[in-house]
Amino acid sequence: MVVLVVIEGVAVALLGVLVAGLLRTHADILRSLHRLEIADRPVAISLSEARGAEPDLRLRPGVPRPRGVTKPGFDVAGTTPTGDAVQIGVVGAGESTVLAFLSSGCQTCAEFWRAFATGAVAVPGGGRLVIVTKGPDEESPASIQSLAPPAATTVMSTAAWADYRVRVVPYFVYVHGPSGEVVGEGAAGSWAQISSLLEQALVDGGLLERVGANSDDRHGRIDAELMAAGIHPGHPSLYPAPLPQVPTSRPNAI
Amino acid sequence: MTALSGYGLAVTLPSGWDGRIYRRTKGLVSGASLSDGTATSGSAGGQAGTSFRPPVVLQAANVPIPATAGDFGGGAVEQVGPGGIVAVLFEYPGSAGTALFRSQGIPRNLKPRDFDRATLQRAIAGHVGVQRFFTESGRAFCLYAVLGDQPDRTPLVAAVNDLLGTVVLQPAP
Numbered sequence: 291m292v293v294l295v296v297i298e299g300v301a302v303a304l305l306g307v308l309v310a311g312l313l314r315t316h317a318d319i320l321r322s323l324h325r326l327e328i329a330d331r332p333v334a335i336s337l338s339e340a341r342g343a344e345p346d347l348r349l350r351p352g353v354p355r356p357r358g359v360t361k362p363g364f365d366v367a368g369t370t371p372t373g374d375a376v377q378i379g380v381v382g383a384g385e386s387t388v389l390a391f392l393s394s395g396c397q398t399c400a401e402f403w404r405a406f407a408t409g410a411v412a413v414p415g416g417g418r419l420v421i422v423t424k425g426p427d428e429e430s431p432a433s434i435q436s437l438a439p440p441a442a443t444t445v446m447s448t449a450a451w452a453d454y455r456v457r458v459v460p461y462f463v464y465v466h467g468p469s470g471e472v473v474g475e476g477a478a479g480s481w482a483q484i485s486s487l488l489e490q491a492l493v494d495g496g497l498l499e500r501v502g503a504n505s506d507d508r509h510g511r512i513d514a515e516l517m518a519a520g521i522h523p524g525h526p527s528l529y530p531a532p533l534p535q536v537p538t539s540r541p542n543a544i
Numbered sequence: 545m546t547a548l549s550g551y552g553l554a555v556t557l558p559s560g561w562d563g564r565i566y567r568r569t570k571g572l573v574s575g576a577s578l579s580d581g582t583a584t585s586g587s588a589g590g591q592a593g594t595s596f597r598p599p600v601v602l603q604a605a606n607v608p609i610p611a612t613a614g615d616f617g618g619g620a621v622e623q624v625g626p627g628g629i630v631a632v633l634f635e636y637p638g639s640a641g642t643a644l645f646r647s648q649g650i651p652r653n654l655k656p657r658d659f660d661r662a663t664l665q666r667a668i669a670g671h672v673g674v675q676r677f678f679t680e681s682g683r684a685f686c687l688y689a690v691l692g693d694q695p696d697r698t699p700l701v702a703a704v705n706d707l708l709g710t711v712v713l714q715p716a717p
Contacts, residue, residue, distance in 0.1 A: 365559055367546045374566035375548040382560030384607065384628075418608055443611045470560075 361472045363465035368447025371435035381470035386417035391461040394433040405481040407439040414489035424448045551600040552717045556710035562609040568599045597637040605630040628692035639684035647678040652708045680713045
């Protein structure tokens, strides 16, 4: 009897270990999927609706909901990675600003540091890009200095993170300069995604004309230039003869 | 309004303005030491082979100041249109009290007529500028300001004077 109880106890213990192992593996898989998801697709971006409608967004855990309607922007004051005092005029500025909140440690941020280091970054709507890290109290100036692209403005300012209520990195905020209001914000895994989503938000908000919206004008201009060059409808150059077939031969075996 | 300070300079910037205060290190010979605030250089305000303190630069503008902007606002002044303002204080260490810098105190009462196209370091259509050399707190500075001219430049000059009114110059640290 005692032997049976012992055997049963051992079996239960083994099953318990097995279940614990399965649960742990399941958790690992979920964590991996979560990481892949964050790296591969945008998690949130929105236009702060001037119309007042709350955007319908599904947010990943840990990603803050974009702030509501017509939130004010703030000037960004802090230090450069070399310790110099600097202020970036954001509110009331003649042009708009994209604030890129990055850190030296996050893996997704590395993608953006690399993208910004390749040269001039085209900001939708013609604004400028400003990289904002936390201040020297929470970030290593030497690390930021090694990452900061020479041509981009980088400000270390913990106060700016508090002003814009940034809780995750990377995070992007688009401030419309003349009005001083945040018109879009969110996160994504690459600059191409951010750029595309910001452009979409600006178009939706009437702050940017959709690319290709003037296609009729462009077609008309192309027609005019062709006609000025003597190329009218039906011109032979518009209908080139097909290229002669080139006989193909198998390479000689060596 | 944000107060910037560094290297014995301070300024309060209006909202929407860019500004920075930095110590010029470009042009220093390799191996120069800045740890004690002095360096050996063949340029940037010192004579070849002499010991000097790197110049301090204050820039303020109501247009974006690129990270790569020159000391006198090159890179920013090109963006100045009507109503635009770029103001620079550039220090000339070791020159305090010399003939060029004999004027005492930072100018804070500029007049519209003080601004002229001929004063521009780089002539750009529609721009007018002013340069003043002075000594304050034992430090020699050049004030250089550029305006994107408009029919009535009075409010622009007033904005420059307001800005200069907030500048605090202390003895070199």
